[in-house]
Amino acid sequence: xxxxxxxxxxxxxxxxxxxxxxxxxxxxxxxxxxxxxxxxxxxxxxxxxxxxxxxxxxxxxxxxxxxxxxxxxxxxxxxxxxxxxxxxxxxxxxxxxxxxxxxxxxxxxxxxxxxxxx
Numbered sequence: 001x002x003x004x005x006x007x008x009x010x011x012x013x014x015x016x017x018x019x020x021x022x023x024x025x026x027x028x029x030x031x032x033x034x035x036x037x038x039x040x041x042x043x044x045x046x047x048x049x050x051x052x053x054x055x056x057x058x059x060x061x062x063x064x065x066x067x068x069x070x071x072x073x074x075x076x077x078x079x080x081x082x083x084x085x086x087x088x089x090x091x092x093x094x095x096x097x098x099x100x101x102x103x104x105x106x107x108x109x110x111x112x113x114x115x116x117x118x
Contacts, residue, residue, distance in 0.1 A: 006046075008039060013067040017042040020079065023062045027086055028077030029094035033103065035072055036110025038065040044106045045076050045097070052096050056089065058082045072110075 009016040009023065015038040016023050033041060042063040049061050058081030066073045076093055096102065 008042075014064060015039060015042055015066075016062065016064045017046055018062045018078075019060045023064075024079045025062060025064075025075065025077045026080040026084060027089045027093065028075050029090050029097050030076075031074050031094075031097040031103075033072045033074060033110070034107055035067060035070050036107060038067060038072065038110075040110040040112075041065050041072055041074065041106050044102075044109055045074060048099075048102050049076050049078075049093055049096050052092055053089070059089075 005019065007016075007018050007021055007023075009018070017039070042065045045065075046061045046063045049063070053059050053061075060079040060081075061076070062078040064075040066075075074097065076097055077090070080089075
């Protein structure tokens with residue numbers, strides 16, 4: 001089994017998933033989801049964001065998930081090496097976050113991951 005190359009940082013109610021430290025948001029988009037497993041949501045969002053932006057050279061995804069008032073506040077984006085078209089990239093990320101099909105999958109996955117047998 002290979003070692004994960006992703007850093008998972010936990011600070012209270014905030015979880016950050018990043019490839020490089022320190023995590024940095026050169027571009028970002030935001031959404032709110034129902035409460036569930038933060039790590040599960042972060043990984044699912046990161047995967048879908050990466051699929052949408054995989055041809056963007058120099059992009060390194062970062063996802064932050066913060067639990068507050070029974071909801072998950074998700075910031076998705078990342079670091080860019082070199083010049084960027086910030087508005088275009090942020091719109092592409094927001095499109096990923098606003099997709100009803102993806103959101104339903106993330107919530108279902110996060111709900112399953114949160115319920116663990118005792």
